[in-house]
Amino acid sequence: MSRWDPDAKGRLGQAARELFVEQGFDRTTVADIAARAGLTERTFFRHFVDKREVLFAGDRLAEQLTASVAGAPAGERPLEIVTRAIEEACDLITRDAQWSRRRAGIVAEHPELRERELAKMGLLASALSTGLRERGVDAATAELSAEAAVLAFRLAYERWASDAEAQRLAPLVRVVLAELRDVTG
Template sequence: MRWAPDARGRLERAAFELFAEQGFAATTVPQITARAGLTTRTFFRHFADKREVVFAGDEIPTTAARLIAEAPADVEPVEVIRRVLHQVAAARFDDNHAQTAAWRRIVESNDELRDRDARKRADLVRAARGAFVERGETPLQAAVLAELGVLVFQVALDTWAGAEPGSRSMSATIDEVLAALPLAARP
């Protein structure tokens, strides 16, 4: 069992089960590895600490920046935001409603995780801002667009995660949030 494939996935599933059952603070790395049937050493090959199970990697900021940079030059910036958020939603969230909802509940239940979530959002803003500058936006426009994109993403994520599973897609929720913006912010 110890050498079975998908060690990272097994550790993530075990951690989320334990976080949901007993809370983030009460869960230890040895408990996670025991549930996954792996060693503590294997855990630390994949994650720096148990927070990283919740916030592993920087793939969303990297992916978002790449998608912004790859968007056609003639597409309006707010439409770029919509397209990028749809792509991230389809790749990362649409098939994972239950896990995403559980993840949001875990984050919201712990001050340390909320702080880490805020830092990850700041990383996303920074990456998006740089990508918009590279597209030719002024630094001020890029900053506003990046903040707007992350705000839309966060509101859509929280709304979608809190909704009944299967009631709507993350992309439909993104469009709903964009439609709720004041007229001055619409394309």
């Protein structure tokens, strides 16, 4: 696998994941990743804006959430719409449970990765909020519903990742959302 072989981005991602597991995020340089993928450092930065981004390439998530919100039945409460969109995404996210937990561990250990994760959550909230507004939901309700659902997802994901016994992620989102309702109610 090198230079002109297909799926350079995928190979870079795979190489990065392997190296992060083998020797940790800090001690892996971008040059290491590129070398394992049979490419150069410069090419890495053409596919990923920075070194951290390789762990957050789930670009389709926002699109899927947007599509899910757009396809929700009429007359439903905004919070219910975005919550179900997130539930559907949960299965995609935790498809490879072992990697998901490993990845969560790596992110948890590195402040700069936690920052990026929070930023990505913010993007998801924006996508959901925009989707709701396009359905005619007023701006404040859209923003609050989206942020509340993403908050629930974030806390649920933390619990899921740190609990080796935990099975499916989606139900945990409902649990956290219920706790949020109790706390604010």
